Amino acid sequence: MLRRTAHTLIVAALMFSIGLHWVVLQSVAWAGMLVTYTVQEGSVIDGLSQTFDNEHPCPLCSAIKQGKQSEKKDTKRADQKKKLDLTLGIFSRVVLTPPSPTLSPLPDFPHGIARRTKPPSPPPRCGSSSLSSLG
Secondary structure, eight states: OOOHHHHHHHHHHHHTTTTTTHHHHHHHHHHHHHHHHHHHHHHHHHHHHHSSSSSSSHHHHHHHHHHHHHHHHHHHHHSSOOOOOOSSSSSSSSOOOOOOOOOOOOOOOOOHHHSSOOOOOSSOOHHHHHHHHHH
């Protein structure tokens, strides 16, 4: 229940942030106008033409138009405000250098000591006696 409520609130917030509420309100207004003008005129075609001719706006259409205009004015004011600069002026130039190459001694482990010695030259070859013991 709580999860569904949270999802609904998130969807509503996203709808408002992209201005989808104006689309929903305008659709409701058009549907209401279509029904009203169709009943008044007695014809669906006349109702459609009066709904979308911009000469017969309903009170809801006027309110939507004013709301959109006031929202545009608010965004213009927000753009005029100085934006917050979040950079640090102290670190204007940072130079990254690799660590100095130092040779660390190998620990005194048996496998570490064996790695310090050279391999035998020439490398040992497998004799026929060792091959016969494998088969």
